[in-house]
Amino acid sequence: MKRNATAVWNGSGKDGNGYLTTQSTALNQTQYSFNSRFADGVGTNPEELLAAAHAGCFTMKLSFVLDEAGFTANTLQTTAYINFENGSVTESHLVLKADVPGIPRETFEASVKEAELNCPISRVLTAKITVESFLE
Incomplete structure (x- = not known):
């Protein structure tokens, strides 16, 4: 059994943003960014x-x-x-x-x-x- 997820990132590490999509689409272009990872921004990490x-x-x-x-x-x-x-x-x-x-x-x-x-x-x-x- 193999599972997968895809990450897409646009721009620089601090000012860019991206999204994550899982094979099951439980996450479907779910946003993530510097702020969602290191601060209180909207999105996952x-x-x-x-x-x-x-x-x-x-x-x-x-x-x-x-x-x-x-x-x-x-x-x-x-x-x-x-x-x-x-x-x-x-x-x-x-x-x-x-x-x-x-x-x-x-x-x-x-x-x-x-x-x-x-x-x-x-x-x-x-x-x-x-x-x-x-x-x-």
């Missing part, structure tokens, strides 16, 4: 998209790990916080809120660790990855 990818990948992987352990989550909600410092992504911090009926704490924590280490986006990142989890 690579770090925000990385955060969405990591949160989504981790959460789905955790769902599969829980299934294998014999548990089904009512809800898994993950927010990823990407730190972008000095031109590098330095950390992805995941905050998980989970409602998994009947799961023992030890099984839950082991499942979270398994998903943290083995979701495909975690495996491709060289940045520090941390997880904070809350079992409801």
Whole structure:
């Protein structure tokens, strides 16, 4: 399986602008710019998209790990916080809120660790990855 996305940029780094389009068209000429990346401009940015990818990948992987352990989550909600410092992504911090009926704490924590280490986006990142989890 291969997936793709296309970035188009026009102009200089600071004054130019561009757009991103994904194969699925979930993003379809979605704008991005210096201001959307480094200030509060309208549009998306690579770090925000990385955060969405990591949160989504981790959460789905955790769902599969829980299934294998014999548990089904009512809800898994993950927010990823990407730190972008000095031109590098330095950390992805995941905050998980989970409602998994009947799961023992030890099984839950082991499942979270398994998903943290083995979701495909975690495996491709060289940045520090941390997880904070809350079992409801």
